[in-house]
Amino acid sequence: MKIEDEIIIKSKLLDGAHDIVLAHDLNGNILYINEAACREHGYTREELFNMKISDLDTPESAALIKERTNEVLRNGHAKFEVEHMRKDGTTFPIEVSVQLFEINGRTVCLAVNRVITERKLAEQKIFQMANYDSLTNLPNRRLFMDQIKKEIAKAKCNDNKLAVLFLDLDRFKLVNDTMGHNFGDILLQKIAKRLKGCLIEEEILARMGGDEFMILLPNILTPEDTYIVADKILKAMQGPIKIKDIELHSTISIGIAIYPEHGRDDDTILGNADAAMYCAKEYGGNRYHLYTSSINESVSRQLVLENNLRQALENDELVLYYQPQLNTETKQLVGVEALIRWIHPEYGIIPPGEFITFAESTGIIINIGEWVLRTACKQMNEWLNRGYQPFRMSVNISVKQLQQYDFAKVVYNILEETELDPKYLELEITETVFMQRSDYLLKTLKDLKEIGIRITLDDFGVEYSSLNYLKKFPIDALKIDRSFIKDISIDPDDTAITSAAIALAKKLSLNVVAEGVETEDQFDFLLEQKCNEVQGFLFGKPVPVEQAELLLKKVKGLD
Numbered sequence: 001m002k003i004e005d006e007i008i009i010k011s012k013l014l015d016g017a018h019d020i021v022l023a024h025d026l027n028g029n030i031l032y033i034n035e036a037a038c039r040e041h042g043y044t045r046e047e048l049f050n051m052k053i054s055d056l057d058t059p060e061s062a063a064l065i066k067e068r069t070n071e072v073l074r075n076g077h078a079k080f081e082v083e084h085m086r087k088d089g090t091t092f093p094i095e096v097s098v099q100l101f102e103i104n105g106r107t108v109c110l111a112v113n114r115v116i117t118e119r120k121l122a123e124q125k126i127f128q129m130a131n132y133d134s135l136t137n138l139p140n141r142r143l144f145m146d147q148i149k150k151e152i153a154k155a156k157c158n159d160n161k162l163a164v165l166f167l168d169l170d171r172f173k174l175v176n177d178t179m180g181h182n183f184g185d186i187l188l189q190k191i192a193k194r195l196k197g198c199l200i201e202e203e204i205l206a207r208m209g210g211d212e213f214m215i216l217l218p219n220i221l222t223p224e225d226t227y228i229v230a231d232k233i234l235k236a237m238q239g240p241i242k243i244k245d246i247e248l249h250s251t252i253s254i255g256i257a258i259y260p261e262h263g264r265d266d267d268t269i270l271g272n273a274d275a276a277m278y279c280a281k282e283y284g285g286n287r288y289h290l291y292t293s294s295i296n297e298s299v300s301r302q303l304v305l306e307n308n309l310r311q312a313l314e315n316d317e318l319v320l321y322y323q324p325q326l327n328t329e330t331k332q333l334v335g336v337e338a339l340i341r342w343i344h345p346e347y348g349i350i351p352p353g354e355f356i357t358f359a360e361s362t363g364i365i366i367n368i369g370e371w372v373l374r375t376a377c378k379q380m381n382e383w384l385n386r387g388y389q390p391f392r393m394s395v396n397i398s399v400k401q402l403q404q405y406d407f408a409k410v411v412y413n414i415l416e417e418t419e420l421d422p423k424y425l426e427l428e429i430t431e432t433v434f435m436q437r438s439d440y441l442l443k444t445l446k447d448l449k450e451i452g453i454r455i456t457l458d459d460f461g462v463e464y465s466s467l468n469y470l471k472k473f474p475i476d477a478l479k480i481d482r483s484f485i486k487d488i489s490i491d492p493d494d495t496a497i498t499s500a501a502i503a504l505a506k507k508l509s510l511n512v513v514a515e516g517v518e519t520e521d522q523f524d525f526l527l528e529q530k531c532n533e534v535q536g537f538l539f540g541k542p543v544p545v546e547q548a549e550l551l552l553k554k555v556k557g558l559d
């Protein structure tokens with residue numbers, strides 16, 4: 001075979017190659033190109049031969065290429081990844097293998113460049129999957145942990161502070177259980193967006209899993225800097241979130257821990273932010289809490305309580321307190337609300353706020369709830385038998401109880417067993433119950449009404465802001481949440497909400513009750529607005545049965 005033939009064959013082979021092959025001298029003059037080079041870069045052969053090899057570099061890659069060229073000159077070869085440019089200005093990633101040759105006393109660089117667009121995309125996808133949460137596209141726990149380690153190292157070097165905020169949605173499990181996981185997912189996405197909107201570029205938001213989020217604030221000076229962000233978040237959560245046709249209010253509990261005061265490594269800081277969050281929850285949620293060293297004690301107390309709750313029923317540690325409800329105009333007693341207390345052998349009286357949520361999450365609420373109903377009905381029957389003037393007994397019902405398929409039957413059986421006339425029983429339910437499948441709930445409520453029981457909507461105004469259900473479900477009364485009553489005489493928003501709620505109840509012919517009435521001013525306002533009934537410390541705190549009886553005796557017409 002002639003040498004010319006061999007050259008032609010080699011050239012054909014190179015032209016058929018998938019990779020870009022090019023040769024250039026040390027001045028950057030292009031000496032050889034194959035067809036793939038023209039195809040990938042979008043130039044004709046003539047155009048390429050009139051260009052310098054550096055014309056293919058992107059401005060960003062120029063420095064790296066210079067560095068690598070020096071390496072080639074030193075070692076005679078190099079392999080690296082870089083971006084190259086097409087004629088139209090777009091760029092693409094390549095893997096470059098370059099070698100130096102001496103040809104007729106002239107040094108030539110021979111480069112084989114493989115286009116690696118697909119590999120890069122796959123790498124990016126894997127990185128995305130490994131480091132980002134697929135639901136919200138936020139960094140996940142793994143990436144967050146990487147970042148916090150880096151930020152702590154930086155803060156250590158520069159003698160800076162940084163803060164970690166541990167966020168957990170309040171009552172998210174309830175929404176997820178009642179509305180379904182799809183609904184829960186959309187809620188999380190919307191909340192992630194709101195949270196992101198509260199932060200600036202260098203502040204990092206991550207989703208740790210479930211309904212837990214984490215924020216890292218680099219470069220803070222004082223705890224107050226973190227309060228500003230936390231306040232912003234609580235405020236951002238205030239507006240209703242609309243999903244499909246449903247509007248709901250979601251709140252967040254935030255725990256804050258600061259480096260270096262509250263821990264010098266990532267695990268300690270995160271653990272302490274978590275403990276502070278737990279504390280914010282214990283205080284009722286929808287708030288932030290800064291870590292203090294005494295928190296760990298209170299968290300361990302909570303764990304002890306959770307372990308003890310199962311035995312509390314068997315050990316007779318649960319009792320009911322009763323709080324009077326009065327007719328606003330006549331100030332006559334019209335009812336009492338049964339409120340549970342746990343008399344713990346070690347910790348004393350524990351309010352329901354500290355154990356009901358836990359009881360709901362584990363299902364023990366079903367047993368506790370039945371015990372409350374039975375005890376309250378029995379007590380009421382006893383009072384009636386002893387000749388006290390008739391009034392209503394109100395019992396709080398958890399959404400978990402209402403979800404039982406035979407809840408109306410459970411109540412019916414208890415009434416039979418305790419021989420209480422159903423007309424004396426009132427069940428207080430909260431707006432959260434309307435977040436479940438409504439056909440089913442409607443039947444339960446109708447069955448309860450048929451038995452002759454009154455239904456009151458407790459904590460009205462806090463949770464669920466679609467009012468359609470008021471028309472749809474058989475409700476007798478609205479109980480305006482005490483958070484609105486609290487500032488009724490100072491906060492014009494609360495005044496407006498309360499008057500509107502009273503007006504709405506009247507329009508729908510519902511009884512309206514105000515809870516948490518503590519002052520004469522509040523009472524005067526409610527009287528003027530014609531709110532039917534009132535309940536609050538002004539008229540009596542919840543008290544145990546013996547004290548409740550003293551109160552009943554004072555009521556007109558009794559012994």
Ligand code: C2E
Nearest residue numbers: 339340351352353372396397398516517518535536537542
């Ligand atoms: P709730 O049904 O809205 O009960 C009213 C709460 O407000 C009671 O708190 C009561 O002590 C408090 N309160 C009443 N008047 C005033 C006032 O003038 N000022 C202030 N600051 N507070 C007042 P408590 O007893 O701690 O109960 C808290 C919540 O726990 C109840 O809110 C209810 O949702 C739940 N709960 C209580 N007992 C039971 C129960 O037997 N079963 C269920 N599922 N939940 C219960």
Ligand code: MG
Nearest residue numbers: 337396428458
């Ligand atoms: Mg209540």
Ligand code: MG
Nearest residue numbers: 458459481515
């Ligand atoms: Mg209430």
